[in-house]
Amino acid sequence: MSTPRLGCVPGPAEKATEQDRRDLIVAVARELAEVEGWAGVSTRRLAERAEIDVGDLYRHFADLEALLAAVAVCAFADLAADLAEAHAEAASSPEGAWPAVASAYLDFAYTNPEVYDAMLALTPDLALGVDGVPAAPRAVFAELRAALAPLAEGRDPDTLAEVGWSLLHGVVMLTRGGRLRPEGQEEREALIAQRLLRWP
Amino acid sequence: MSTPRLGCVPGPAEKATEQDRRDLIVAVARELAEVEGWAGVSTRRLAERAEIDVGDLYRHFADLEALLAAVAVCAFADLAADLAEAHAEAASSPEGAWPAVASAYLDFAYTNPEVYDAMLALTPDLALGVDGVPAAPRAVFAELRAALAPLAEGRDPDTLAEVGWSLLHGVVMLTRGGRLRPEGQEEREALIAQRLLRWP
CATH class of the missing domain: 1.10.357.10 (Tetracycline Repressor, domain 2)
Structure with a gap:
């Protein structure tokens, strides 16, 4: 599935709150995993695809397991x-x-x-x-x-x-x-x- | 389970045929996996436990996946x-x-x-x-x-x-x-x- 739904829909990136940013990361991880399998989900690829810093990623999730x-x-x-x-x-x-x-x-x-x-x-x-x-x-x-x-x-x-x-x-x-x-x-x-x- | 059954029962090691040896490796892998999980099954530990050479192990199984x-x-x-x-x-x-x-x-x-x-x-x-x-x-x-x-x-x-x-x-x-x-x-x-x- 390519369209995140419900509470997982991210707001516009330019005025993203912390919660929006977290939701965006979850939605991007979900999409990436469905396309390439969980083995294809790395912090680097996620950060690229969500257009955020890897540091941002770790501020929201301790590790990939927490994100999963x-x-x-x-x-x-x-x-x-x-x-x-x-x-x-x-x-x-x-x-x-x-x-x-x-x-x-x-x-x-x-x-x-x-x-x-x-x-x-x-x-x-x-x-x-x-x-x-x-x-x-x-x-x-x-x-x-x-x-x-x-x-x-x-x-x-x-x-x-x-x-x-x-x-x-x-x-x-x-x-x-x-x-x-x-x-x-x-x-x-x-x-x-x-x-x-x-x-x- | 600790007792291998059926076609998986190894014969005595000293007069083992190739098939016996293969069965022994399978039985030992099964026991080791049940005790320690598949992550605990390595060629080194298997060879030790079955009292055979690592080379013997590879003669019977291309890799751990084939053994599994x-x-x-x-x-x-x-x-x-x-x-x-x-x-x-x-x-x-x-x-x-x-x-x-x-x-x-x-x-x-x-x-x-x-x-x-x-x-x-x-x-x-x-x-x-x-x-x-x-x-x-x-x-x-x-x-x-x-x-x-x-x-x-x-x-x-x-x-x-x-x-x-x-x-x-x-x-x-x-x-x-x-x-x-x-x-x-x-x-x-x-x-x-x-x-x-x-x-x-």
Whole structure:
């Protein structure tokens, strides 16, 4: 994805506040990572691309790891917004929100593979119970839970939402890793969206 | 895990054939990785621990990446054997094989996290359609399919097995990453085993 969204949109560079500058660095890192992979994100290349000093970069982020975590948090917020939008659009659907929300999740993950790795594979500090950060993944979880709760029918909605998230994450990772039939992708998504988590 | 199994069991060192020596290196790499992580696996440490020359090591494996792939293939074979055993033991269960097979899969993954990463995160060459190697993950897939096929009830059994595998892989990765409630692990596994993939 090339367009940063939400709280991650930088203001005009000439009257940038410190927060704007921080947001700009996050947006540029995200874009650069998606184009070249995280291995291609160096402080030098980032500073060039964001048109700031390397010193500025370090004033905002202790290291590239801290910057990667900021990209992940920002991306979780965007994903949560995508899921909320899909839910709202499916409001009147007889099938409920789950098919639309699941599809929006998968679209985000396949469109932003590097950012998705930052969110779920490269950021051990975003685990539950870590101070300050878990709000971002929790927002995504809350959207999945809202879409799945109507399908719980006697099952615990938190557990169902955790299992639903696991299903989406697993299918993304195995599909991306080439472990599942490429020609079966559409059918897998249809099964997940329409005929799997409903009960009975 | 500390005991290598199946085709990975090395013979006595003094009358080792080349194949035995190769198996020994794989078994030692697997053990070392599980204890210290893949970052702790170097040719020097491996050679020391397997009591062979570094030159011997390179005669069998072009580089550490090739060795890691061999560990992964061997581990897939072990996992397939675990699943087959669980299936056989559940033969007379009224619930069918899926709960036992799913539980064996999760046990393997949580007990061997470093090896599990070698199997599914660190080995892009084990993708479908890559010459020579896909047989190992396919054996695991075949076991999952055999356990799930009786639950298909009109759903395509291949797609159901792919989705079932995704579910197991996703719950392993999100649980390990600390993204799901630690206290909910048992309940998640019960839902996956007993009340999720059945239909209707």
